[in-house]
Amino acid sequence: MLAKPLRPMALQARRLYVELMFQVMGRALQGISEVDQAARDEARELPEGFLFEMMVRPNGPSLVVEHLGGGRFHYHGDNPPRPVDLSIQFKHIAHAFLVVSFQEKTSEAFAHDRMLVDGDISYALRMTRILNRLEVFILPKLVASRAVKEYPANLKLPQKVLSAARIYLKVATQFFDTARAS
């Protein structure tokens, strides 16, 4: 007997949510690298022209950023201009959903064998720390403390609010630009 398709609407919504969050994170990665010194210091060690991809296997949503040098990222959408140097891959869209809906920390997802690293593990650690930093910035504290192992103690509220607002602003304007252009 053929299995009935399972809740197609809900599954599609989940996929759309992951796609959207990947876009937000891609843009926010570029944004955070422009405004946050700590993230830039972390990113600076990556080779210039380094391409990072986060994707869902087998051909699900993906986000690609390039390290331009000096700790700055450029978001390439889901299109790498050349083969990527480091790929973090979710085994299934459901696992990506757990992480980008902040139900599971990135490090937990690694510990739970939900993700694979293709590339240099030390770079993967660096990108994970930057992603953690980003989550702390763009999420309300309550959600962020669930998404990262440890909420940084040195993050004073004004700095957080300020920087988060700046990143949100960048994300929003870029979305706006994209919407206008299309």
Next chain:
Amino acid sequence: MSQRYYEFFCPVKVIAGKAALEHIPYELSGLGVGRPLLITDKGVRAAGLLEPVLEACEEGGQEIVTIYDDVPPDSSTHVVKDIAGIYRSEQCDSIIAVGGGSAIDTAKAVNILVSEGGDDLSAYAGAGVLTSPLKPFFVVPTTAGTGSEVTSVAVIADTEKSVKLPFTSSFLLPDAAIIDPRMTLTLPPHITAATGMDALTHATEAFTCMAKNPLSDAYATAAVKKISTHLLKVMDNPKNTDSRLELAEASTMAGIAFSNSMVGLVHALGHATGAICHLPHGLCMSLYLPYVLEYNLETIREPLGELLLYMAGPDVYATTPANRRAEECISAIRKLRDALYQHCKLPRTLQETGKVEQDQLERIARLALDDGSIMFNPREVTLDDAMAVLKRAWG
């Protein structure tokens, strides 16, 4: 809904105990092979550890086609290529590794080349590159510590590009691990102590880090119990065959635990220290274990407290108030380190090693942050955190 999820995998047949070596001929024939290449190092040969293996095979009608006994302590792609060449020219059909971490890792890498073909080992580096089983492979560990006989990783240095190539695949796991007390009976005291502490660290980190799970927990606690009961007995009486076997089993069990639930900051710092100061891995584990547990304490209070039962026994556990058990477990580990220092001067602090300079600490800390093990440490480690642990470990 609980977020608990885990994977556990160990397909390695464990052949352990008295006259275990004598099972090798049968195991080979069971896989339809009969032309094994034996891979080992000069130290193993000099210690006379090859004889019992060769005798067991010969007596069982099993020919060993060739012996490669020149694996260096830090193996390289060059060595692997050479050995693969010997395997091919001698038309071998299986591999037996006899030794510690380096001989075992080398044999895993040789198995990749002789099974997949070619001479370029770097093409197979990374995770999940291999997609089919390799040649029949057996491991006879000669140290009780690394657990390499049950791990699916190998690290080989690419000397030309001066990088370390990591290989991860469950196909690297041997078909069987043969644990015979004769193989560790002559291990010198300081190596017994350091490798024992490596195994204890594997079990402790497996039990307290992020990927812990019920199956690896069972292996980890059993390993801790065996080590806390038998390590000092072996230090007192190196020829105690029963306790030697217990330690070898503990090492394999701790290996099964950590290969499924990973390790944490002790290993991250240890790998970095090994790379910069060239200290043996087991010693590094012993140096950092209590300080890292102290650093992680508030995040791991519950599992660490539970570990006291296996570390110090039921009496101590029962008489220690629940809220003091984690601290008590750390002090039990410190007592064990003190005893090992009395026995064989196994250093307890970086200062006692005499091989580490204080101005190297920051480099060690930075390198540790790039080590994969740090991902599974229960606390998010910053550079300042790593420095603080190193300063405490300085002494």
